[in-house]
Amino acid sequence: MTPHEETSKVTSVASGRPGRLRTMQAVVLDPKPQLATVRRPRPAEGEVLVKVRLCAVSRSDLDLVRGRRSFRNHPYILGHEFVGEVVEATTEGGASWVGRRVIAYLNPPCNRCLPCRDGRSWLCETGLSHAMGMGSVDGAMSEWVAVPESSLVEVPEGVDDEEAVFAHPLASALEAAGWVDGAPPQRVLVVGDGNMGLLTTLVLHAAGHTVSVLGRHPSRRELLWRSGISFSGVTRPGEQGNELSGSKVTAESYSLVVDCSGHRSGFELAVNAVRPRGRIVLMSRYSEDDGFDLRFLTEREIDLVGVKGGRLDRSLDYLQRKRIDILPLVDATYPLLDGLAALERAATRGSLKVLIRPSAQGGVA
């Protein structure tokens, strides 16, 4: 049996007498998000049962809620940026995980494709159809979640739950920082001041680079200035939608531009700012994925790099060494019962990381 076959979807809205069933609360996408009482998952062979301590709302969760991406197989539980404690195992190997605090990759490695054999299972495309909280496998915006053993990563001591939930986006930010050529300080421009933009900015700054941020939220100025990072607001009077424009950046002057904007206008700013033979790192899915003029690629010999995901153990190690102060990126923490309010908050313009804590652990018969 492959790891993928072992995973099983457990969502089914519970009926009958809740007191006799092992149920739990969960944020379910069906296809609109809703809070539901569902059956508590039973780990299949090769999986462990995790009691969720904290779960963050990720960009993919929001993309799914907004319909920017969609998987069939509704209903399913959202969420993969979680930290939890292993409470039950199904195999002998799994037993050693019991009692340990863990996070998990989106999917177990298939061990067949090129990226998996390369130790980069977050790029596995077979895995995408078995990814947590993305259709066929339930996610972690709930009290318990079943996770394949081969996806687990232990959270080391000294890393708080509130920090550990950042492991996924931090992994991307660290990958992005790896694309800076040359010893620090290099001049880097980050376009977009959402979670991903800020996180990447903090990582680049901690590495010793000179980072400028182009964003739409003047409120970020203070947060960044505390770390000595310059911020340029690109809002313009009477603007509408999510356009980024009116930049004060010198054209063709950066060797590395990171685009976390998620909008074509942000990408166009990045293209304008990068020097000939420079590099643009893409860290977001675009709201309208069409109409990109790519003549700049060969005209200016640009290196365009997509970064999505990275090594989680590396993130945790980075967090343990306290290289950056990540907690200011926490916007708010909601109890699981207010999960829908949490999603709404996370989707609000200008919000930062929203966390969900399933504190009241009810539902056990």
Next chain:
Amino acid sequence: MKALVMDRELQVMEVPTPGLLEGHMRIRVLLALVSGLDVDIEAGRRPYSGIPGTSFVGVVEDVRDQDDRRFLGKRVLARPIYGCGVCDHCRTGFEDRCRDRVRPGLYGAPGGHAEYVNLPARAVVPVPDGVRDEAAVLAPPVAAIYEAVGRGDLPGWTNVLVIGDGGMGMLTALSLASAGYTVTLRGKHGDRFDVLRRHGIHFNLATEDDELLGERPGRFGPALASYPYVFEATGHPSGWEAAVRLVSPGGTVYELSSFQDRVPRRLTAVFDRNIRVLGLRQGSLEPVLSIFQAGLFDPTEAVGPSYPLEEGPQAYEHVRTHKDRLALLRISREGE
């Protein structure tokens, strides 16, 4: 002098031979390449009026500066791009970052589809003895392809997929095969089997667009696996989609098309599949000329027929309509 002039339409014309400015050398053009770039100009996809021709070989016949006398009578290849020579980038050896780059035949200076061209010394490379004109004019595109190794982390001896079997695709496949790569060429024409077989290049025929995109398996070739290294050289809108789909996740696409078609493209696959796309256009000419001189690689099999300058429009016609998509203009002979 006689020249091809693009002014709404391409014509052979008698134009005044340009006067020699300070810092320039007069080059009598021997042989020039007609490529997709020139055809883009002719078709109006690139705004340009004047003499086209980006890649050409000639003999230096006159110079203004004493320093340039060493070039007199020498065969030279024009650099496809050169810097302004005075900005910080140019003066510190990063001419490729200059913001006022000149590309003869595209912008900033007339090109080589003419009897004479005037260029500064920094805009030319001497062609070593033993390298034929036909090979030398191909050095600029071959140099761009070899940049994949230096700039784009292409490791040695791996499998690569080349998409597009037009002139640029053939040249890419031949260049990579000669450098030791195991090459699969995927394209819609399939009319150069003999050349490909001789060089051990696998061919994968995709006659329709959906085959090119990998939605259906191609014919007469190995089943399409996913390739970590893909060269996109179709010069066609479907090439981009095919490349970002056929490359394996986390892989690299080396982009050689210039997208003059202006078809807007989708980008999210680059993020979703963690792809790296590297735009290739130029590279160091000297090492490529040395490779040609040493007889390690003869690129001329990728080129179509040659035409005299008077038949320039026919050469363009050939590139536009023929599948091998590269032609030559034989403008004068050495020693004439």
